[in-house]
Amino acid sequence: MSDKQERIIFDVAYQPQVRTDMDTRRIMINVMIALLPAFGVSIWQFGWKPILLVIASMASAVFWEWLYRKLMKKPSSIGDCSAALTGMLLAMTLPASAPWWLPVIGSFFAIVVVKQLYGGIGKNFLNPALAARAFLIASYSLKMTSWSVPNSLAAQVDGVTMATPMTYLYGGQTMPVYLSMKNMFFGMMPGCIGEISALALLIGAAYLMIRKIITWRIPVSFIGTVCLLNLIFGHSGYTNFEWMMYNLLSGALILGAFFMATDYSTTPVTPGGHILFGIGCGIVTVLIRYFGSYPEGVSYAILIMNLCAWAMDKAFRRYQFGVSKEDIAAMKAAKKEAAGK
């Protein structure tokens, strides 16, 4: 038998010999797919402008990533689609009235400054899309806060721009009738292009959870904390439940909780860390909304908690398999005794 066969050199690859199909690239593409319902709603409400913004943002993000890696003589990394996703997420946080060059500048900041300068995918400690949004708000505050009137409300609202629900809620004004909870749930409200429809975002989030790309821990603890605190503290002029629902449906909370706060690189990796991160995001969001000069707290809350992610991972060390409760108690007792001496 050995005479007939030519000698083959066999690989000695390390175990396991099989691997899941869900690689980095596929995860990124899946998140983009999950954003499509929200993108669709924005086209329904704002016409062709969101399309232009998303294309400009994604194309420029990929371009910056390619250019940086090329100039630095590093292997190209646009194939993992993470730059495209960053571009899409950034576009989702812009108002529909934004000019096309705004995301181009924003994606430069996101990709080159926030991500690549720290070593590329997995090494950045701030969410690139949100950091770019913060940068754009600081630099072009007027362009970032003029909210187009959505198509469904064009009959009720005069002019081309209008205030967001957050402005009404925290500006002490009463909520106009056309900003009902139902309208806000389906996406008939002003806001950045990705945030307006809670329903579309929840469909996308459900998709991500079914594909096991995100877990419930960060979004649920985040949203839960925001809801709980709003329910407890409330606001004059609203019943506590109404207040909570308005806070839940506006201010990009759902977009932030499911798509931004679940970014892999910039959030903790341990299950305990996830919960702590979500609760922290919720508390900071509520604090900014109540006491900050700027009503939209979600993006800053996430950025602030991003900076704490590393410490949170260290705070929640798991005990390995086989360590029982008694063992942990014994370990703690021994430690105490050692400290006492």
Place this chain on the structure above:
Amino acid sequence: MIRSFRGGVHPDYMKAPQIPVNVVAPPPQVIIPMIQHIGAPAKPIVKVGDYVTMGQKIGDNEVPMFSPVHASVSGKVVAVEQRPHPLGEMVMSVVIENDFQDTPCTDLQPLNEFELKDPDAILQRIRDAGIVGMGGAMFPTGFKIVGGYGKVDKLVINGAECEPYLNGDHLTMLTFPEQLLKGIELLRIASRLDKAYYGIEVNKQDAIDVLMSHDPAKYGIEIVREKVKYPQGAEKMQIKAVTGREVKPGALPSGVGCNVCSTRTAYAVYQACYEGKPCIERIVTVSGSAMNQTANALTRVGTPLGYLAEQCGGFAKTPRKIVLGGPMMGICATSLEAPTIKGTAGVLFFTEEEDKNVDDPTCIRCGKCISVCPMHLEPVFMYMYYQKRDFEKMAQYHITDCFECGSCSYNCPARMPLTHAFKTAKIMFQERAAAEKAKLAAKEAAK
């Protein structure tokens, strides 16, 4: 109730239990390595030119942690020399030219009625028949049972067969249910226990039904249904699912009063005691993208891998990789001339199709490795400290508790070589410990 453990992955199972067992014609030459168990290697007790019968003992040793080796065909010994071992390296092997007579050896006779109830007789037979953990670990079964005396109160039989591709256990359950139950009964008697627990994943419902129809309670066996999840068949996970007990880090299963034996081991015990047949053949699943077809082949120990592939339908494409065992924990063989051994549950011939490694893997900190680790470790940090060679931190993150199931690597979207790194790190820890010991010894000597 379906039981399980926390963590784990769901790989593509690729199983084909519907393919009936085909008997592979014994090869013209068998190569029988003297290392087919954990412990001291056997010493060949035959010379070139000797005539051996099928089942004759050809490798022996006197140490306690040991298992003898038997001829799997009858014929003439043509060589006693170093040959490639399937798990790498060259190993002393006995090469037998097959005379195709299969003249049986009469050394081992079926046990009589009384001996079948006597723990000592069964134990002696388990040792004489060279039975080892046939799930792949190849731990001498007799040694395991004796080690459990006084400590073990639960005998667990592993019927999870959680590795993808492999069908041997499933087919054994379907084809020889009564023999299998008798084999488990013998293991139970040898362990001096009243009850054995048989953990089977529920994807083998047909096998569970067949076994139930043979009244396992009569043999003192309780069947436990388990969730389909890898690595359900790992010793510690099996114990957790069946008894709810958790083996302490660094301890043996007997520390929580459990011993685990595989399905195929139980069947081998049946054959040894009721038929007087030593451990010389087993079902090997031959599959993979390089093969024309999948086969569940009843194969003699010592069959060269190339011959086995030829007999099972031949290659469709040139294989790039030979995997012995399942794809998750299996080890690569480097030669088609290497033989199958007692622990070979599967031989998989893979092409590039299965190879998903990338050149420059970058961790994206998704934390998926943490959620799947059945030992509740944190592979992402273990790998980070491994890259820095920070041994103190690695120990703090319990890297030595990793049993290399491969779940983290399997699930890693960035294709990080996690399991491989931990395996290397564990070897480095062993080397460091050895060096430390040597240093101490040198110091003692200097005094």
